[in-house]
Amino acid sequence: MSVLDSGAGTAALACRDVEVAYGAFKAISGVSCDFMPGRLYSLIGPNGAGKTTLMNALSGRARLSRGRVALGGRDITALPPHARTRAGLGRSFQITQIFPGMTVLENLRLAAQAHRYRLQPFWRGVGGFRGIALEAERVLEDIGMGSLGHVDAANLSHGDQRALEVGLALLSDPKVLLLDEPLAGVGHGDAARAVDLIRRAARGRTVLLIEHNMDVVMDISDEVVVMLGGQILAAGPPATIREDARVRSAYLGDGE
Ligand SMILES: Nc1ncnc2c1ncn2[C@@H]1O[C@H](COP(=O)(O)OP(=O)(O)OP(=O)(O)O)[C@@H](O)[C@H]1O
Numbered sequence: 001m002s003v004l005d006s007g008a009g010t011a012a013l014a015c016r017d018v019e020v021a022y023g024a025f026k027a028i029s030g031v032s033c034d035f036m037p038g039r040l041y042s043l044i045g046p047n048g049a050g051k052t053t054l055m056n057a058l059s060g061r062a063r064l065s066r067g068r069v070a071l072g073g074r075d076i077t078a079l080p081p082h083a084r085t086r087a088g089l090g091r092s093f094q095i096t097q098i099f100p101g102m103t104v105l106e107n108l109r110l111a112a113q114a115h116r117y118r119l120q121p122f123w124r125g126v127g128g129f130r131g132i133a134l135e136a137e138r139v140l141e142d143i144g145m146g147s148l149g150h151v152d153a154a155n156l157s158h159g160d161q162r163a164l165e166v167g168l169a170l171l172s173d174p175k176v177l178l179l180d181e182p183l184a185g186v187g188h189g190d191a192a193r194a195v196d197l198i199r200r201a202a203r204g205r206t207v208l209l210i211e212h213n214m215d216v217v218m219d220i221s222d223e224v225v226v227m228l229g230g231q232i233l234a235a236g237p238p239a240t241i242r243e244d245a246r247v248r249s250a251y252l253g254d255g256e
Contacts, residue, residue, distance in 0.1 A: 010073045012037045012206035013058060013089065013176045018067030020053050027053040028230040031067070035176065040198075040207045042217040045227035046251055051210045054227065055178050058208070059091045060084045072175065085115075090174025092165045092182060100154030104145060104164055107153050108136035111168045135171060143167040143197055159190030163197055176206045183213055195220055218242060226251060 011034035019029040028050040035041055043051045056062035058069055060081035068077045071087055079087065099107055112132045140149050143163045148156070153164060162182055169177060179198065186194050195216055201207065211217050217224060217238070224241040226233045228250050234241060241247055 010037075011035055011070070012072060013208070014070045015054075015058060016068045016070075018054070018057050018069065019065045020050075020057050020062045021065040026065075026230055027062075028057065028227075029066075030231055031057075033225065033232065033235075035206050035208055037175075037206055038204065039222040040202045040209065040220060041223050041225055042209045042211050042221040043225050043227060044211070044214075044217055044251065045233070049227040050230040051227055052180060053230070055091075055180055055208070055210060059089060059178055085172055085174070088172075088175035089178070090169045090172050090176065091178040092169045092180060098153045098161060098164055098168070100152065102153055103150050104153055104156070104160075105136055105140060105149035107164065108139055108167060108171065109133065112136050112139075112171045115172045139167045139170050142170060142200065144193065157190070159186045159194060162186055162194060166197055166201055170201060174205065176208070177201060179207060179209045181210050181212065183211060183216060191216070 013035040014033060016032045018031040020027045021029075031050075031054055043054065045051055053062055057064055057067075060076075060079060060083075064077065068075055070076060071084065071089055074087070076084055076087060076089070081091075085091070099110065102110070109132055112135045116132060137149075140146055143166060145160060145163060145167070148160060153161070156164065162185070166179065166182060169179075182198060183191055183194050191213070198207070198209065198220060209221070221238050223235060224238050225235045226241060226244075226247050233250060234244050234247050236244075
């Protein structure tokens with residue numbers, strides 16, 4: 001099913017006629033998408049195409065000048081980012097949100113605690129603390145960093161820091177996960193591990209990924225959404241996108 005189809009069951013995340021304007025300049029306009037449950041989507045396009053702006057519009061970090069966003073059929077257009085997270089929309093944290101001077105496990109525990117507190121502000125008790133510790137340890141294993149729990153987060157390799165960022169996003173167990181360039185700065189040797197992590201993170205959830213590495217995009221995606229000039233140029237399975245003449249001339253054929 002194409003991301004541009006509508007009315008074919010409830011999308012995990014959807015937007016309709018979304019526009020984000022900075023003054024007179026429309027960074028994105030007329031963007032409508034359905035991201036279906038359990039599927040992995042990559043958002044591609046040349047620099048300045050509007051990929052990050054669309055992701056910000058979905059996560060609540062960019063103000064819409066027009067359009068709607070829905071999560072599991074519920075209109076979340078008016079919700080701020082933290083309320084969208086609580087509703088099941090996760091986004092990978094930026095590297096600056098990892099606390100250096102704290103271990104990997106402490107970072108995960110702190111994020112788990114913050115998430116629980118947002119869900120239930122008057123949450124208390126030893127059982128709760130135990131739950132947090134278990135959640136942090138589960139995610140630590142999920143991101144393949146079981147042996148690095150006691151390492152200072154500041155001393156992690158770039159690849160491990162990106163993996164920890166994904167782990168922080170997984171603590172809220174989101175139904176939909178937005179990942180903005182999770183492979184950025186990851187060395188060639190770590191890329192296969194990062195791809196494996198994304199695949200595992202995608203199990204049972206919808207993932208939307210911004211990624212510049214075309215080999216990874218074509219390998220990992222169920223569907224590829226191509227943006228150009230603030231609009232969606234094409235969307236479909238990797239094989240279809242690879243053969244699309246408009247996409248080739250706009251993007252794939254431009255030497256990237
Ligand atoms: N806060 C802002 N104020 C003004 N213009 C902005 C702002 N944020 C983004 N833009 C502009 O909106 C357009 C889309 O930017 P965006 O970052 O979404 O593109 P992108 O596809 O993510 O690019 P890249 O691959 O380089 O990250 C660009 O022309 C950019 O300069």
